[in-house]
Amino acid sequence: MPHFAMVIDLNTCVGCNACMAACAMENQSPVWDVQKWRTYVHDKEIGLGSDVNRRFFPRLCNHCDNPPCMSVCPTGATQKKENGIVFVDQDLCMGCRACAMACPYHARVPVTHADMRKGREFYGSDYHRTSPSMDKCSFCDHRVEEGRKPACVETCVGSARMFGDLDDPEDPVAQMVASGAARPLMPHIGTRPNVYYIDDIRWRS
């Protein structure tokens, strides 16, 4: 069984936001509310005076091996597949938002009845959501099951987003993680995340 993970190279992210658009269209996110996208790219400035750099920092669900959002979910709507993907069963979710409170990565967003009404207008007859729920990145599990990569990875122009199997020693993603070049966010919290970042700051002059 694979153990899926994502590596994000901050050196090559150009902040084009194509990943956000691809994700939104693939997963029919509420694009009318920027707070409700499954992935987003922070645009931050680092430094002082003339020594300022822009940093683009893509964010998404970290598909933790010890996901606090799943521990606190009272209905069992948040589940984890054997391949490591954490997903939400829309029909089980009552939308108490405990998962959003538990998530240290700010990766949970509410999709309301109002969003569904807009979604039906925006996406037309293809709109597949049947009930409101808390939403999150699913690593595009429907695509992964078909052997394809998540939409954000496939569309990334700078190849900043890479997707692979940590249990496959030949996989470049596994190698980057094993080498320590790619590292997780806030590992001290104990969530054991599966999204890793390659630092850009140390390479800046």
Place this chain on the structure above:
Amino acid sequence: MEVNMTYATQDIWTWWLAIYLYFGGLGAATLAVTFLTDMYLKPSRDLVIWGAGAGVVLLALGSLMLFGHLLDKVAVLTILNPMAMFNQSTAWIAWGTQFIIWMMVWGVLYALPYVRETEFPKKVPVIKDLIDRPFVIGISKLVNRFHRQVGWLAVVNGVGVAVYTGLLLQSFPAVALWHNPAVPLLFTVSAFSTAMAFLLLLMYTLLHEQADESIRVLYERIDLVLIAGELVVLFSLYMYLKNGSESAVRSLELLWNDYGWMVGFIGFGLIVPFFLELKGVMKGWSTRVPIITASVLVLAGGYMLRHYFMYAGVYAYPW
């Protein structure tokens, strides 16, 4: 990974969740205290009816706060099933929901024989018809037979609700203010302290004639100890936050630099009632006004604790 951090409070669970936690703790602890008083100190019909009534009404109002904010209200049926507690054994809301439901059920059953003895319900049309039905009379006789067993089932679930309100917040690992062992302790002690204050208020006002002096004195003493305990837990929490992570330090700055927390909650919600009750216990008061004042302040402080706690939780977001 070298990252910069943004520190932010949340606007997901706000005042309405504070009300849920407050009513949950207050209602459940009031029920537990009155039932224990009835079982082991002195049979107290009025206290039991008030305790069960407060438990059911406050828990219902509190639960409505959470229910009203659910995204999909139909899906709540999933956690009404008692098996949800075992299927989602790490989710405190699943446990809390069951504690709330069963506390209400056993609480109403425990109070039923007393309700049937009381004059007031016989004047209320629907209740009058209900309590005179043969099956209700049968249940009432059964409850009388298993009086303590039913009482303990209600008490255990009531204590469960009070503890749950703290465990719920403790289960969020990203926020240092919430994710520490002091929180369930603080919320449980606060729940019982506010329950004592609520009962003292009742006994000094609406139940003034019927109230037993020895029980009243005992409640005052217990509340005094609980307030002292709460201050000790708060001091421990302060020390933990002061030398903790950045999230902890920022929460501490938010709370201890806020007049609402310092003067409102710690000053008027704990220290002033502590001294009012201390004088009452040591030398007594010639009037009931100081204890009524202390009770009102403790009740207001109980809500302020939960309100400020919700708003002062600081997340650390890397970018």
